[in-house]
Structure formats: C-alpha cells, structure tokens
Amino acid sequence: MSVIRKSLSTDMLPPDLSDRQRFIRFAELFEHFSNTGELDPASDVPFRASMNSIHVGTTMLGRCNGSFVTVRREKRQVVETGDDRFCLARNTGDRSSEVVHRGREFSMRPGSMVLLKLDEPFFAADGASHKRFTNVHLPVVTLRAMVPGVDDLVGCELEPGGALSLAMDYSDLLLRHPTAADEAGMAIAAHLLDLAAIGLGARGDVVAAAQRRGLRAVRLKAVLSVLQARFHEPDFSAQKLAAATGLSERYVNELLFEAGAGFTTRLTELRLRKASDLLAHRDARISDIAFACGFNDLSYFNRCFRRRFGLTPTAARGK
DSSP: OOEEEEEEEGGGSOTTOOHHHHHHHHHHHHHHHTOSOEEEEOSSSOOOEEEEEEEETTEEEEEEEESEEEEEEOHHHHHHHOOOOEEEEEEOSSSOEEEEETTEEEEEOTTOEEEEETTSOEEEEOSOSOEEEEEEEEOHHHHHHHSTTGGGGBTSEEOSSHHHHHHHHHHHHHHHSTTHHHHHHHHHHHHHHHHHHHHTTOOTHHHHHHHHHHHHHHHHHHHHHHHHHHTTOTTOOHHHHHHHHTSOHHHHHHHHHHTTSOHHHHHHHHHHHHHHHHHHHOOOOHHHHHHHTTOOOHHHHHHHHHHHHSSOHHHHTTO
8 A cells, every 4th residue: 555745834935935925835835735725824923834644545644733714625626636535633723613514613622523524615713823733534435334324423523532532643643753654554544444433433343343453553563663673684584573573474474465565575675775874874895784784695685776776786875
C-alpha cells in the first residue's frame, strides 16, 4: 500500500511577500495540496499557516494550524474532487467552533469531534484568529460495513473520550513522527479504521476482529524493532527474527507482507540505506562498509546498490 507524506507552510513562501500576497499564494498551493476546502484569513493578525498529511491508500491523516477564522468546503470542491469519504475531525483549538453541515448547525467544543461527509459542503467558524484541527479521512464503503447506521452520525457533535479520541491522539502522534507510516502504513490505516469504527458504535464480530488486528499491530512493531536493531548481522534471517520475537516464521512473514513488504525486501533496504549513509559521511573502504551493513558478497552489494540508487557505491561516496 502506497504511503505519501505532504507538508505545506507559509514558511516555504518567499519572505518579501505582503500579507495579502502570502495568503493568495498559500491558498493556491493549498488547492493542490488537498482541495478539501477554503480558508478565510484573520484580519487582525499576520497570516501564518502550516499543514501536514499522511496518505495511506484511501485513508488520510491531516493536521492544520493557522491564523484563519473559517474553514469551508464549497460545492466547487465537492464537484472537482469527487471525494465521498467520511472525515472525522477534532477541534484541537481552545474555543468552541460553530459548524454547519447537512442542514444542521451545532457547536463543536474543544476536544470534541464531528463526522463529515466530503461529498457535501460544510462550514466551521469560531470567531478566533487562530484555528487548529486534526482530521482523518476514512473509506466510505468499509466504514459503512463496519458501523451500520453510521450516516446518522454525520453532522453531529461527537463527545470526546473513548476510542474516537484515541484515534485522533494516534493520528496526532503519527503526524509528529511521519516516518513510522513508511514502515507500517497498512497496519496504521487498519488500526485507525478499527478505532474509529469502535468509537462510532461497531458491535459484535467487528469489535472482536478489531481487537485481534490491534494485537497484530503490536506484534508488527516488535518485529520491526528487532529487524531495525539486527539488520547488519550477515547471517540474520527470517528464522532468527521469528525466534527473537517469540513468533513463528510464517506469522512474521504474514505481518511483514501485510505491512507492505516481505523480510528480504525490508532487510536489503535497511542495509542499503545504512551503506548509503556511511558512504556519504565516512572515508572507509567500500568493502568494509558493505560488510559492516550485513553484506557478505561485495559484487552482490554493488549490484543491489546500483539497482536501488541508480549509481555505483564509488559514485555515491560523499554525496
């Protein structure tokens, strides 16, 4: 499953722009960044904004922080994107936000959440000059299958606490440490969907299955931690990885494939990344670097390195 990380900030813009020019330029970039909605800048403070997102297949985690007073999704964005996913959003600011969606008007208190539908317009404002929110976009067909009647929850304030708040806390943590998604993207997307479904009212077999997947996520983290610590060992194998984690070799391979890549692919990638880093920063013989990273065949290392980075280890030195 592909993982795409994005970030956008007014700090990326030329410093000589006026406040109005900064907002216009940011709005243009924001449309390409997400096209989820439109922002209205605060009039009493300089415009500043930052956003980052992680896309794992059809699941998206996003966070926004900036000096704007409203967030709007207009008919234009609905038509242009064709996006029908659910959006679970949390007010991470310190004031209540007034929300309009599906003909309903309500206040979303700090820490509380709302379930939006991206194929319909919405509007949110809180009268403050600064807004912060976290959101997770979830696939509509899957969530409906897990939570019958989930559409009845759209456009209502959802109380903080429980699995829903845990899902948003998990999203915030991942957005602060986005490289984790590169290692376990599929497991992360599944875990987020499970937490959201439980928080929105899933019952019975769905909850039991979600709990089992949660255990798999914990075990995957342990497997990846051991692999990260021991990839440089020349004779390290899937069998040794399984023994170190107390799991069967077959189960370890299943966990790794579910998370996007098998044992051999991950092992080779870790070794090549380490070799690339050492070539850039150390004046050591290429053979010594290859052996230090777990390769015991220099010719094989050279072939793998060139295939992965498009140049030989000698050409990569110092770059």
